[in-house]
Amino acid sequence: MSATPTPPSEEELPTPAVQNRHWIPRLVWVVPVVAAVIGISLLIRNWQNTGPRITISFLSGEGVQVGKTLVKYRDVAVGRVSAVALSADHQTVVVSADLSKDAASLLKADTQFWIVRPRIGVGSVSGLDTLLSGVYIGMKTGTAALRERHFVGLEDPPALSHGPRGRELQLHAPRAGSLAIGAPVYFRQFQVGRVIDENLLPDGSTRVTVFVDAPYDGFVKPVTRFWNASGIDVKLGADGLNVQTESLAAVLAGGLAFDDGPTEIVPVAAGILGDFTLYKNETEAMAPPDGDPHYVRMRFSQALRGLDVGAPVEFVGVNIGSVVAVDLGYEPRDKSFPVIVTAKLYPRRMGQAYEALAAQGKTESVETLAAFVGTLVNRGLRAQPRSASLLTGKLYIALDFLPASPRTAFDASIRPLELPTVNGTFQDLEASVGRLVAKVNDLPLEQIAADLHTDLTDLHETLSELHTRVLPNAVDTLSALHGTLDSVDRILDVESPLQRGLTETLSESRSTLQAVRELADYLDRHPDALLRGRRPQKIPQKPAPSSSDAKP
Amino acid sequence: MTPLKQSLELGLVLCRTCGLAVSLASLGIERRCPRCRSRIEQRTPFSTEMTLAWLIAGIVFYIPANLLPVMHTSGLLGEADSTILGGILEFWRAGDWDIALLIFIASVAVPFTKFIAIGLLLLTVRKKSRWEQHQRTVLYRIVEFIGYWSMLDVIVVALTSALMQFQVLGAAEPRAGIAFFCAVVVVTMLSALSFDPRLIWDRRV
Numbered sequence: 001m002s003a004t005p006t007p008p009s010e011e012e013l014p015t016p017a018v019q020n021r022h023w024i025p026r027l028v029w030v031v032p033v034v035a036a037v038i039g040i041s042l043l044i045r046n047w048q049n050t051g052p053r054i055t056i057s058f059l060s061g062e063g064v065q066v067g068k069t070l071v072k073y074r075d076v077a078v079g080r081v082s083a084v085a086l087s088a089d090h091q092t093v094v095v096s097a098d099l100s101k102d103a104a105s106l107l108k109a110d111t112q113f114w115i116v117r118p119r120i121g122v123g124s125v126s127g128l129d130t131l132l133s134g135v136y137i138g139m140k141t142g143t144a145a146l147r148e149r150h151f152v153g154l155e156d157p158p159a160l161s162h163g164p165r166g167r168e169l170q171l172h173a174p175r176a177g178s179l180a181i182g183a184p185v186y187f188r189q190f191q192v193g194r195v196i197d198e199n200l201l202p203d204g205s206t207r208v209t210v211f212v213d214a215p216y217d218g219f220v221k222p223v224t225r226f227w228n229a230s231g232i233d234v235k236l237g238a239d240g241l242n243v244q245t246e247s248l249a250a251v252l253a254g255g256l257a258f259d260d261g262p263t264e265i266v267p268v269a270a271g272i273l274g275d276f277t278l279y280k281n282e283t284e285a286m287a288p289p290d291g292d293p294h295y296v297r298m299r300f301s302q303a304l305r306g307l308d309v310g311a312p313v314e315f316v317g318v319n320i321g322s323v324v325a326v327d328l329g330y331e332p333r334d335k336s337f338p339v340i341v342t343a344k345l346y347p348r349r350m351g352q353a354y355e356a357l358a359a360q361g362k363t364e365s366v367e368t369l370a371a372f373v374g375t376l377v378n379r380g381l382r383a384q385p386r387s388a389s390l391l392t393g394k395l396y397i398a399l400d401f402l403p404a405s406p407r408t409a410f411d412a413s414i415r416p417l418e419l420p421t422v423n424g425t426f427q428d429l430e431a432s433v434g435r436l437v438a439k440v441n442d443l444p445l446e447q448i449a450a451d452l453h454t455d456l457t458d459l460h461e462t463l464s465e466l467h468t469r470v471l472p473n474a475v476d477t478l479s480a481l482h483g484t485l486d487s488v489d490r491i492l493d494v495e496s497p498l499q500r501g502l503t504e505t506l507s508e509s510r511s512t513l514q515a516v517r518e519l520a521d522y523l524d525r526h527p528d529a530l531l532r533g534r535r536p537q538k539i540p541q542k543p544a545p546s547s548s549d550a551k552p
Numbered sequence: 553m554t555p556l557k558q559s560l561e562l563g564l565v566l567c568r569t570c571g572l573a574v575s576l577a578s579l580g581i582e583r584r585c586p587r588c589r590s591r592i593e594q595r596t597p598f599s600t601e602m603t604l605a606w607l608i609a610g611i612v613f614y615i616p617a618n619l620l621p622v623m624h625t626s627g628l629l630g631e632a633d634s635t636i637l638g639g640i641l642e643f644w645r646a647g648d649w650d651i652a653l654l655i656f657i658a659s660v661a662v663p664f665t666k667f668i669a670i671g672l673l674l675l676t677v678r679k680k681s682r683w684e685q686h687q688r689t690v691l692y693r694i695v696e697f698i699g700y701w702s703m704l705d706v707i708v709v710a711l712t713s714a715l716m717q718f719q720v721l722g723a724a725e726p727r728a729g730i731a732f733f734c735a736v737v738v739v740t741m742l743s744a745l746s747f748d749p750r751l752i753w754d755r756r757v
Contacts, residue, residue: 028606029605031609034609035612038612039616068632
């Protein structure tokens, strides 16, 4: 401890120079100011980044989690679900989401929202990532000028979520077939687009909206024909079996195909480019346009079992229409029930004949056409049901010239036109087949069977007798024959006494014959020798060559 | 009760560093402790001002510390940002009430206690109040002591971020909130440090 020095008097002390260093403590105020600046800047940034809050109503909020489920546009998160609540009437789920500021411009009146869940279809598998990450809300911006904050969500994702470049086309068909949204569209078996929508129009027909992707939309021309490529097309033609399909996916999920139609045919009603007719199959699509059908009615006085709606109507063998209705009529005059068949005919299917007729002005109106049909009827045109196939018993209507048929009056003023008919020949055929069957029935089949049975029994007995008696005897006979043949063999052997004796006998007889010939020669030259006896010989004779024609 | 004599009246001053009582007269112009050579002041200059400044900074930092997420976790089952209060609620709902309570005390209760305690001390000192001077000194000691326990959250986030790095399977990253929280802890500790407890005992002249 230091000793305290005696304090000097205040007068002696120099005034200490007090350094005023107040600024250092003042500096500490910078800290809260900085803190406040940081806080406020954060606040401003937050406020700037805060985008709009939107509400989307869905039928079900399955998988949507507050604070976790994202709103994604082109697979990029642009917002997050902030609340899920039931609507006031408890019918829908109202999902509130906070979007980022830059997503605000995507909110149009027709912007679409949908919940992305894993979907496994025949044509495609989508949303598999949501299996692990949970669902998210997909978004597709619209084109409307109006802004909107409240939306009604789609229950199914739209087929086109990101507005790729290409062209949207409307196809019209009486029925859509088995087409699903997302079904592929093929051009020469190359997938170039897909079905994005299907609508049932108020008139009952269907409208299929397809999207053809950008580089390929140039293939869609006014002459393009669209057809339903679903399923497998199996044709058995003169050139063999022909199986045609676009792809396996199209077989399962359905699909469309298009190609250029016959170019020489100018489309009848091209309409707005973008509206096309959807044909049932390629054959129909590539056929020349049918034009408007004409309806005709035919009365047949015979049963037409096997004539279906859709059965073809053929004119001189060319299919020019189909049956649309088969009704039962009543004729009060003779209290009969004629079958009334209504058919639609496409005169254009007559091809060059139609063109020739059109050139003559015969197709200008229904009246001229009716008059023309009248002349044809006078020449013997009749409708006749004919059997298309003996196996199936199906009928078709043939329009043919039968000059032998009785003349009938043709009333050209009736609408629809009524064609005179003759009964089909298929019933004659049926009758003859029936007679044949009756004859077969009349055959005494049971009698024949009984006789046959007796005969067979006899045969059996005979055979068993043969087996038990004849065959053992035959064996004995054969062995005896074998012994005989052995003896013959021995006899014929070169060394056998018989053979030798025979050889000797033969040489004996040869020398005998030679002697006889010499005698004959001598007698020939000296006939007198018979009387005078043999004269002595001057020149010795050589023996002549042996001959068998020696006379005794 | 006769009031105790104050050091000023006795001409003494205490070194806050080594606790040496120094005669005021023996101090030179340098005003340094003869034992530890640290500066000796009768009262820390601008103590209340600095304490208040640090305190305000702490309160300001406390707002983003709670609003901003402190940690970002991502994994197979999605990703999430968690705030301090959100984390406490999550633990509480999951049934881990003990962990929830611990985090609540360390991250919410302690900073709040400090704000209120320091604010109270500043207010009473300014008024030179003679109310519960002993208790207030104890309060100051407590505030000084519990200050660094608030770093618990910071350490948790630091450890989790360092250990949980499994790429796709799971990863945790710190977020801005924890920096603000750390700032709150540091700033309030500085605030408590700036406070001169001797002011509690100053009476009105």
